[in-house]
Amino acid sequence: MKFKFLKITTLSAAIMIGGFAQTATSHTGAMGIIKERMDNMVIMGKALGAVADMLKGKRDFDAGVVSQTGDVLIQHSKTMGSLFPDxxxxxxxKYSAALPVVxxxxDEFLALAKSLEEKAEILKTVASGGDLKMIKVAFGQTAKTCSACHADFRKKKD
Ligand code: HEC
Incomplete structure:
Protein backbone atom coordinates (compact mmCIF):
# COMPACT_ATOMS: atom_id res chain seq x y z
CA MET A 1 0.00 0.00 0.00
CA LYS A 2 2.70 2.38 1.02
CA PHE A 3 4.82 1.34 -1.93
CA LYS A 4 1.90 1.81 -4.31
CA PHE A 5 1.48 5.38 -3.17
CA LEU A 6 5.18 5.94 -3.60
CA LYS A 7 5.03 4.68 -7.15
CA ILE A 8 2.19 6.99 -8.07
CA THR A 9 3.92 9.97 -6.50
CA THR A 10 7.11 9.23 -8.36
CA LEU A 11 5.32 8.77 -11.63
CA SER A 12 3.31 11.97 -11.37
CA ALA A 13 6.51 13.76 -10.42
CA ALA A 14 8.16 12.30 -13.50
CA ILE A 15 5.29 13.51 -15.66
CA MET A 16 5.61 16.98 -14.20
CA ILE A 17 9.30 17.00 -15.03
CA GLY A 18 8.36 16.10 -18.59
CA GLY A 19 6.21 19.21 -18.62
CA PHE A 20 9.11 21.34 -17.39
CA ALA A 21 11.27 20.21 -20.26
CA GLN A 22 8.58 21.16 -22.75
CA THR A 23 8.46 24.78 -21.65
CA ALA A 24 12.19 24.95 -22.28
CA THR A 25 11.98 26.17 -25.85
CA SER A 26 9.16 28.66 -25.55
CA HIS A 27 11.10 31.69 -24.34
CA THR A 28 13.75 32.35 -26.93
CA GLY A 29 13.04 36.10 -26.78
CA ALA A 30 13.87 36.52 -23.10
CA MET A 31 16.96 38.53 -22.20
CA GLY A 32 19.25 39.45 -19.34
CA ILE A 33 18.46 38.20 -15.88
CA ILE A 34 15.15 36.73 -17.03
CA LYS A 35 16.95 34.58 -19.58
CA GLU A 36 19.62 33.65 -17.07
CA ARG A 37 17.15 32.37 -14.49
CA MET A 38 15.05 30.60 -17.12
CA ASP A 39 18.17 28.88 -18.43
CA ASN A 40 19.09 27.76 -14.92
CA MET A 41 15.60 26.42 -14.34
CA VAL A 42 15.79 24.50 -17.62
CA ILE A 43 19.16 23.03 -16.62
CA MET A 44 17.58 21.84 -13.37
CA GLY A 45 14.63 20.41 -15.31
CA LYS A 46 16.95 18.44 -17.57
CA ALA A 47 19.03 17.15 -14.66
CA LEU A 48 15.95 15.99 -12.81
CA GLY A 49 14.50 14.58 -16.04
CA ALA A 50 17.49 12.25 -16.35
CA VAL A 51 16.66 10.77 -12.95
CA ALA A 52 12.97 10.60 -13.86
CA ASP A 53 13.89 8.58 -16.96
CA MET A 54 15.83 6.12 -14.80
CA LEU A 55 12.94 5.70 -12.41
CA LYS A 56 10.60 5.12 -15.34
CA GLY A 57 13.01 2.51 -16.73
CA LYS A 58 13.68 4.54 -19.88
CA ARG A 59 17.36 4.65 -19.11
CA ASP A 60 19.81 2.46 -17.18
CA PHE A 61 20.28 3.22 -13.53
CA ASP A 62 23.45 5.16 -12.84
CA ALA A 63 24.08 6.39 -9.29
CA GLY A 64 26.66 8.85 -10.64
CA VAL A 65 24.03 10.66 -12.70
CA VAL A 66 21.73 10.89 -9.67
CA SER A 67 24.58 12.35 -7.68
CA GLN A 68 25.40 14.85 -10.45
CA THR A 69 21.74 15.87 -10.53
CA GLY A 70 21.99 16.54 -6.80
CA ASP A 71 25.02 18.74 -7.42
CA VAL A 72 23.34 20.69 -10.23
CA LEU A 73 20.28 21.37 -8.09
CA ILE A 74 22.33 22.34 -5.05
CA GLN A 75 24.35 24.78 -7.14
CA HIS A 76 21.32 26.39 -8.76
CA SER A 77 19.20 26.57 -5.64
CA LYS A 78 22.03 28.45 -3.94
CA THR A 79 22.08 31.14 -6.66
CA MET A 80 18.33 31.25 -7.23
CA GLY A 81 17.72 34.13 -4.84
CA SER A 82 20.25 36.34 -6.62
CA LEU A 83 18.53 35.73 -9.96
CA PHE A 84 15.26 37.19 -8.68
CA PRO A 85 16.44 40.61 -7.46
CA ASP A 86 13.88 43.29 -6.67
CA LYS A 94 9.52 40.48 -21.07
CA TYR A 95 8.38 36.83 -21.13
CA SER A 96 8.92 36.39 -17.42
CA ALA A 97 6.43 34.10 -15.73
CA ALA A 98 7.46 35.20 -12.24
CA LEU A 99 4.53 36.54 -10.20
CA PRO A 100 4.77 39.73 -8.07
CA VAL A 101 4.40 37.50 -5.01
CA VAL A 102 8.07 36.48 -5.51
CA ASP A 107 11.05 35.21 2.61
CA GLU A 108 8.77 32.37 1.57
CA PHE A 109 10.28 32.30 -1.90
CA LEU A 110 13.81 32.10 -0.53
CA ALA A 111 12.76 29.46 1.99
CA LEU A 112 11.55 27.27 -0.87
CA ALA A 113 14.85 27.74 -2.70
CA LYS A 114 16.62 26.71 0.51
CA SER A 115 14.31 23.74 0.87
CA LEU A 116 15.21 22.65 -2.66
CA GLU A 117 18.87 22.80 -1.72
CA GLU A 118 18.20 20.55 1.28
CA LYS A 119 16.17 18.07 -0.75
CA ALA A 120 18.93 17.97 -3.37
CA GLU A 121 21.50 17.28 -0.63
CA ILE A 122 19.42 14.29 0.45
CA LEU A 123 19.13 13.09 -3.16
CA LYS A 124 22.89 13.29 -3.50
CA THR A 125 23.45 11.43 -0.23
CA VAL A 126 21.09 8.57 -1.05
CA ALA A 127 22.52 8.31 -4.58
CA SER A 128 25.80 7.05 -3.21
CA GLY A 129 23.95 4.41 -1.15
CA GLY A 130 22.43 3.06 -4.38
CA ASP A 131 19.10 2.12 -2.73
CA LEU A 132 16.54 2.68 -5.46
CA LYS A 133 13.63 2.96 -3.07
CA MET A 134 15.33 5.74 -1.14
CA ILE A 135 16.29 7.47 -4.35
CA LYS A 136 12.65 7.38 -5.45
CA VAL A 137 11.54 8.99 -2.22
CA ALA A 138 14.23 11.66 -2.41
CA PHE A 139 13.41 12.31 -6.05
CA GLY A 140 9.72 12.72 -5.24
CA GLN A 141 10.47 15.16 -2.45
CA THR A 142 12.75 17.17 -4.70
CA ALA A 143 10.27 17.34 -7.58
CA LYS A 144 7.52 18.34 -5.15
CA THR A 145 9.59 21.31 -4.04
CA CYS A 146 9.90 22.52 -7.65
CA SER A 147 6.12 22.24 -8.06
CA ALA A 148 5.35 23.85 -4.73
CA CYS A 149 7.24 26.96 -5.75
CA HIS A 150 5.77 27.03 -9.24
CA ALA A 151 2.24 26.67 -7.84
CA ASP A 152 2.53 29.90 -5.86
CA PHE A 153 5.21 31.97 -7.57
CA ARG A 154 4.94 31.27 -11.27
CA LYS A 155 2.16 32.23 -13.71
CA LYS A 156 -0.02 29.38 -14.82
CA LYS A 157 0.16 28.43 -18.46
CA ASP A 158 -2.96 29.28 -20.51
C1 HEC B 1 11.81 29.06 -5.09
C2 HEC B 1 10.98 28.92 -6.24
C3 HEC B 1 11.29 27.94 -7.32
C4 HEC B 1 11.84 26.68 -7.20
C5 HEC B 1 12.23 25.96 -5.92
C6 HEC B 1 11.93 26.15 -8.52
N1 HEC B 1 11.47 27.05 -9.44
FE1 HEC B 1 11.40 26.76 -11.46
N2 HEC B 1 10.62 28.65 -11.68
C7 HEC B 1 10.35 29.53 -10.66
C8 HEC B 1 9.86 30.78 -11.21
C9 HEC B 1 9.43 32.00 -10.43
C10 HEC B 1 9.86 30.64 -12.60
C11 HEC B 1 9.51 31.69 -13.67
C12 HEC B 1 10.79 32.51 -13.97
C13 HEC B 1 10.56 33.60 -14.99
O1 HEC B 1 9.84 33.34 -16.00
O2 HEC B 1 11.08 34.72 -14.80
C14 HEC B 1 10.34 29.26 -12.87
C15 HEC B 1 10.47 28.70 -14.13
C16 HEC B 1 10.87 27.40 -14.40
C17 HEC B 1 10.97 26.79 -15.71
C18 HEC B 1 10.61 27.48 -17.04
C19 HEC B 1 11.85 28.17 -17.59
C20 HEC B 1 11.56 28.89 -18.90
O3 HEC B 1 12.33 28.73 -19.86
O4 HEC B 1 10.56 29.62 -18.95
C21 HEC B 1 11.41 25.52 -15.54
C22 HEC B 1 11.70 24.51 -16.64
C23 HEC B 1 11.58 25.30 -14.13
N3 HEC B 1 11.25 26.47 -13.45
C24 HEC B 1 12.05 24.13 -13.57
C25 HEC B 1 12.29 23.94 -12.20
C26 HEC B 1 12.75 22.70 -11.61
C27 HEC B 1 13.03 21.42 -12.36
C28 HEC B 1 12.85 22.92 -10.28
C29 HEC B 1 13.26 21.98 -9.20
C30 HEC B 1 14.48 21.23 -9.38
C31 HEC B 1 12.45 24.31 -10.04
N4 HEC B 1 12.12 24.88 -11.23
C32 HEC B 1 12.42 24.89 -8.79
C33 HEC B 1 10.48 29.28 -9.31
C34 HEC B 1 11.06 28.15 -8.76
Whole structure:
Protein backbone atom coordinates (compact mmCIF):
# COMPACT_ATOMS: atom_id res chain seq x y z
CA MET A 1 0.00 0.00 0.00
CA LYS A 2 2.70 2.38 1.02
CA PHE A 3 4.82 1.34 -1.93
CA LYS A 4 1.90 1.81 -4.31
CA PHE A 5 1.48 5.38 -3.17
CA LEU A 6 5.18 5.94 -3.60
CA LYS A 7 5.03 4.68 -7.15
CA ILE A 8 2.19 6.99 -8.07
CA THR A 9 3.92 9.97 -6.50
CA THR A 10 7.11 9.23 -8.36
CA LEU A 11 5.32 8.77 -11.63
CA SER A 12 3.31 11.97 -11.37
CA ALA A 13 6.51 13.76 -10.42
CA ALA A 14 8.16 12.30 -13.50
CA ILE A 15 5.29 13.51 -15.66
CA MET A 16 5.61 16.98 -14.20
CA ILE A 17 9.30 17.00 -15.03
CA GLY A 18 8.36 16.10 -18.59
CA GLY A 19 6.21 19.21 -18.62
CA PHE A 20 9.11 21.34 -17.39
CA ALA A 21 11.27 20.21 -20.26
CA GLN A 22 8.58 21.16 -22.75
CA THR A 23 8.46 24.78 -21.65
CA ALA A 24 12.19 24.95 -22.28
CA THR A 25 11.98 26.17 -25.85
CA SER A 26 9.16 28.66 -25.55
CA HIS A 27 11.10 31.69 -24.34
CA THR A 28 13.75 32.35 -26.93
CA GLY A 29 13.04 36.10 -26.78
CA ALA A 30 13.87 36.52 -23.10
CA MET A 31 16.96 38.53 -22.20
CA GLY A 32 19.25 39.45 -19.34
CA ILE A 33 18.46 38.20 -15.88
CA ILE A 34 15.15 36.73 -17.03
CA LYS A 35 16.95 34.58 -19.58
CA GLU A 36 19.62 33.65 -17.07
CA ARG A 37 17.15 32.37 -14.49
CA MET A 38 15.05 30.60 -17.12
CA ASP A 39 18.17 28.88 -18.43
CA ASN A 40 19.09 27.76 -14.92
CA MET A 41 15.60 26.42 -14.34
CA VAL A 42 15.79 24.50 -17.62
CA ILE A 43 19.16 23.03 -16.62
CA MET A 44 17.58 21.84 -13.37
CA GLY A 45 14.63 20.41 -15.31
CA LYS A 46 16.95 18.44 -17.57
CA ALA A 47 19.03 17.15 -14.66
CA LEU A 48 15.95 15.99 -12.81
CA GLY A 49 14.50 14.58 -16.04
CA ALA A 50 17.49 12.25 -16.35
CA VAL A 51 16.66 10.77 -12.95
CA ALA A 52 12.97 10.60 -13.86
CA ASP A 53 13.89 8.58 -16.96
CA MET A 54 15.83 6.12 -14.80
CA LEU A 55 12.94 5.70 -12.41
CA LYS A 56 10.60 5.12 -15.34
CA GLY A 57 13.01 2.51 -16.73
CA LYS A 58 13.68 4.54 -19.88
CA ARG A 59 17.36 4.65 -19.11
CA ASP A 60 19.81 2.46 -17.18
CA PHE A 61 20.28 3.22 -13.53
CA ASP A 62 23.45 5.16 -12.84
CA ALA A 63 24.08 6.39 -9.29
CA GLY A 64 26.66 8.85 -10.64
CA VAL A 65 24.03 10.66 -12.70
CA VAL A 66 21.73 10.89 -9.67
CA SER A 67 24.58 12.35 -7.68
CA GLN A 68 25.40 14.85 -10.45
CA THR A 69 21.74 15.87 -10.53
CA GLY A 70 21.99 16.54 -6.80
CA ASP A 71 25.02 18.74 -7.42
CA VAL A 72 23.34 20.69 -10.23
CA LEU A 73 20.28 21.37 -8.09
CA ILE A 74 22.33 22.34 -5.05
CA GLN A 75 24.35 24.78 -7.14
CA HIS A 76 21.32 26.39 -8.76
CA SER A 77 19.20 26.57 -5.64
CA LYS A 78 22.03 28.45 -3.94
CA THR A 79 22.08 31.14 -6.66
CA MET A 80 18.33 31.25 -7.23
CA GLY A 81 17.72 34.13 -4.84
CA SER A 82 20.25 36.34 -6.62
CA LEU A 83 18.53 35.73 -9.96
CA PHE A 84 15.26 37.19 -8.68
CA PRO A 85 16.44 40.61 -7.46
CA ASP A 86 13.88 43.29 -6.67
CA UNK A 87 14.57 45.44 -9.71
CA UNK A 88 12.32 46.71 -12.49
CA UNK A 89 13.97 44.48 -15.07
CA UNK A 90 13.55 41.43 -12.85
CA UNK A 91 9.92 42.17 -11.97
CA UNK A 92 8.65 43.38 -15.33
CA UNK A 93 11.00 41.78 -17.85
CA LYS A 94 9.52 40.48 -21.07
CA TYR A 95 8.38 36.83 -21.13
CA SER A 96 8.92 36.39 -17.42
CA ALA A 97 6.43 34.10 -15.73
CA ALA A 98 7.46 35.20 -12.24
CA LEU A 99 4.53 36.54 -10.20
CA PRO A 100 4.77 39.73 -8.07
CA VAL A 101 4.40 37.50 -5.01
CA VAL A 102 8.07 36.48 -5.51
CA UNK A 103 8.98 39.90 -4.10
CA UNK A 104 5.92 40.45 -1.89
CA UNK A 105 6.61 37.21 -0.01
CA UNK A 106 10.32 37.03 -0.67
CA ASP A 107 11.05 35.21 2.61
CA GLU A 108 8.77 32.37 1.57
CA PHE A 109 10.28 32.30 -1.90
CA LEU A 110 13.81 32.10 -0.53
CA ALA A 111 12.76 29.46 1.99
CA LEU A 112 11.55 27.27 -0.87
CA ALA A 113 14.85 27.74 -2.70
CA LYS A 114 16.62 26.71 0.51
CA SER A 115 14.31 23.74 0.87
CA LEU A 116 15.21 22.65 -2.66
CA GLU A 117 18.87 22.80 -1.72
CA GLU A 118 18.20 20.55 1.28
CA LYS A 119 16.17 18.07 -0.75
CA ALA A 120 18.93 17.97 -3.37
CA GLU A 121 21.50 17.28 -0.63
CA ILE A 122 19.42 14.29 0.45
CA LEU A 123 19.13 13.09 -3.16
CA LYS A 124 22.89 13.29 -3.50
CA THR A 125 23.45 11.43 -0.23
CA VAL A 126 21.09 8.57 -1.05
CA ALA A 127 22.52 8.31 -4.58
CA SER A 128 25.80 7.05 -3.21
CA GLY A 129 23.95 4.41 -1.15
CA GLY A 130 22.43 3.06 -4.38
CA ASP A 131 19.10 2.12 -2.73
CA LEU A 132 16.54 2.68 -5.46
CA LYS A 133 13.63 2.96 -3.07
CA MET A 134 15.33 5.74 -1.14
CA ILE A 135 16.29 7.47 -4.35
CA LYS A 136 12.65 7.38 -5.45
CA VAL A 137 11.54 8.99 -2.22
CA ALA A 138 14.23 11.66 -2.41
CA PHE A 139 13.41 12.31 -6.05
CA GLY A 140 9.72 12.72 -5.24
CA GLN A 141 10.47 15.16 -2.45
CA THR A 142 12.75 17.17 -4.70
CA ALA A 143 10.27 17.34 -7.58
CA LYS A 144 7.52 18.34 -5.15
CA THR A 145 9.59 21.31 -4.04
CA CYS A 146 9.90 22.52 -7.65
CA SER A 147 6.12 22.24 -8.06
CA ALA A 148 5.35 23.85 -4.73
CA CYS A 149 7.24 26.96 -5.75
CA HIS A 150 5.77 27.03 -9.24
CA ALA A 151 2.24 26.67 -7.84
CA ASP A 152 2.53 29.90 -5.86
CA PHE A 153 5.21 31.97 -7.57
CA ARG A 154 4.94 31.27 -11.27
CA LYS A 155 2.16 32.23 -13.71
CA LYS A 156 -0.02 29.38 -14.82
CA LYS A 157 0.16 28.43 -18.46
CA ASP A 158 -2.96 29.28 -20.51
C1 HEC B 1 11.81 29.06 -5.09
C2 HEC B 1 10.98 28.92 -6.24
C3 HEC B 1 11.29 27.94 -7.32
C4 HEC B 1 11.84 26.68 -7.20
C5 HEC B 1 12.23 25.96 -5.92
C6 HEC B 1 11.93 26.15 -8.52
N1 HEC B 1 11.47 27.05 -9.44
FE1 HEC B 1 11.40 26.76 -11.46
N2 HEC B 1 10.62 28.65 -11.68
C7 HEC B 1 10.35 29.53 -10.66
C8 HEC B 1 9.86 30.78 -11.21
C9 HEC B 1 9.43 32.00 -10.43
C10 HEC B 1 9.86 30.64 -12.60
C11 HEC B 1 9.51 31.69 -13.67
C12 HEC B 1 10.79 32.51 -13.97
C13 HEC B 1 10.56 33.60 -14.99
O1 HEC B 1 9.84 33.34 -16.00
O2 HEC B 1 11.08 34.72 -14.80
C14 HEC B 1 10.34 29.26 -12.87
C15 HEC B 1 10.47 28.70 -14.13
C16 HEC B 1 10.87 27.40 -14.40
C17 HEC B 1 10.97 26.79 -15.71
C18 HEC B 1 10.61 27.48 -17.04
C19 HEC B 1 11.85 28.17 -17.59
C20 HEC B 1 11.56 28.89 -18.90
O3 HEC B 1 12.33 28.73 -19.86
O4 HEC B 1 10.56 29.62 -18.95
C21 HEC B 1 11.41 25.52 -15.54
C22 HEC B 1 11.70 24.51 -16.64
C23 HEC B 1 11.58 25.30 -14.13
N3 HEC B 1 11.25 26.47 -13.45
C24 HEC B 1 12.05 24.13 -13.57
C25 HEC B 1 12.29 23.94 -12.20
C26 HEC B 1 12.75 22.70 -11.61
C27 HEC B 1 13.03 21.42 -12.36
C28 HEC B 1 12.85 22.92 -10.28
C29 HEC B 1 13.26 21.98 -9.20
C30 HEC B 1 14.48 21.23 -9.38
C31 HEC B 1 12.45 24.31 -10.04
N4 HEC B 1 12.12 24.88 -11.23
C32 HEC B 1 12.42 24.89 -8.79
C33 HEC B 1 10.48 29.28 -9.31
C34 HEC B 1 11.06 28.15 -8.76
Missing amino acids: TEESRLG WEKN
